[in-house]
Amino acid sequence: MLVEEPSYLAALQCFALAGARVVPVACDEDGIVPEALDATAAAERPVALYLIPNFQNPTGRTLPAARRVAVAEIAARRGLWLIEDDPYGALRFEGDAEGPIAALGPAADRTLALSTLSKIAAPGLRIGWVRTPAALRRGLVVAKQAADLHSSTIDQAAAAAWLADVDLGARIAGLCEVYRERRDALLGGLAGALPPGSTWNRPAGGMFVWARLPQGHDAQELLARAIEQRVAFVPGAPFFAGTPDSRALRLSFTTHPPQEIRSGLERLRASW
Ligand SMILES: Cc1ncc(COP(=O)(O)O)c(C=O)c1O
Structure with a gap:
């Protein structure tokens, strides 16, 4: 598993628990460096890249548009899955949002796009979501069932009621x-x-x-x-x-x- 350096601690722990070999990719003040990603992907033959392109945890960095295109192109060329974790993108105080990597042509069928209600509603709800290529969906459902059977129905109903009422x-x-x-x-x-x-x-x-x-x-x-x-x-x-x-x-x-x-x-x- 390739990760940004540094990256979200709980994700690193999660990959370690799953037995993954986690390899960092060099970053600068704009986030992951495409040349470093390409070189590391060639050398390490990873399965996937996990990244947080908007207001990253822990660095607050945001990946510019040109680098998103480069990441999508490298992922397609090197046969990588992308895990695009975006809990913070909605919390933009100024400037224009960059589009998700998942929306770029070369990445469309190889990106798991994640987000959560934690940063816009309440972290205690424990409700998030994933938009995934069809090829991975069934496997993810089975993995979710194995992990916890399902997210609390009561909490999902509470979230649905909140979403129905709130002016998001x-x-x-x-x-x-x-x-x-x-x-x-x-x-x-x-x-x-x-x-x-x-x-x-x-x-x-x-x-x-x-x-x-x-x-x-x-x-x-x-x-x-x-x-x-x-x-x-x-x-x-x-x-x-x-x-x-x-x-x-x-x-x-x-x-x-x-x-x-x-x-x-x-x-x-x-x-x-
Ligand atoms: C990058 C990243 N992903 C996921 C989460 C956690 O999301 P959730 O509360 O839905 O587990 C956080 C919160 O700290 C985060 O920074």
Whole structure:
């Protein structure tokens, strides 16, 4: 299984439990690097590539249109299945959305497109969905039955009732407005909150900012001191399938209102 480097921790755990050999593919600030994907696919002969093209977890990165086309073309040429996981695409605060890889010609019959109600309704519902090529559908149904028989009927009924009533467009627009303010509060205060020389990105949506501490710093050590100040972030190292970057960290901006974010940033500053 090829994965972006870094990638979503629970997916890495899931692939490991299934006994997959997980191989990372080099990424830059725009996500997966097509040349690296092509070379790694040629060398490793993987079955599939798992990727999160919109506001990735943990990096917040979004794959540009030209790279989506390149990924679809490489997948077709190298005979790869694509697993396109998109929980965050709806949470775009600015700019235009990129289309899904699954909608591109060469990828259409080889992409499993996943999403979920977790980021737009409630994660506790545990309801998501997959759009899959016909050739895989029956096998997936059997695997789902083997895993848990079926998703809770009661929770599905609750979700259906919610979806029947909600103005989903307005709901998502409301989330985006609130999350944009929170992202801006985080970005506005980060320069004073992380050690001088730290770097970070500015995602146009999603839930996460990805940062890197300067040389000589370690995110795990900083977390221990941050917790003493009653503030937390997620160290980046566990998201790496290959060599971990001990200076990387993920900052989530969605849970707390701007004032609490500012207070948390002051405490983060106090921790170093
Ligand atoms: C990339 C990615 N996929 C899936 C999920 C989880 O989705 P669900 O709550 O539907 O399991 C998350 C949530 O953290 C995620 O970041």
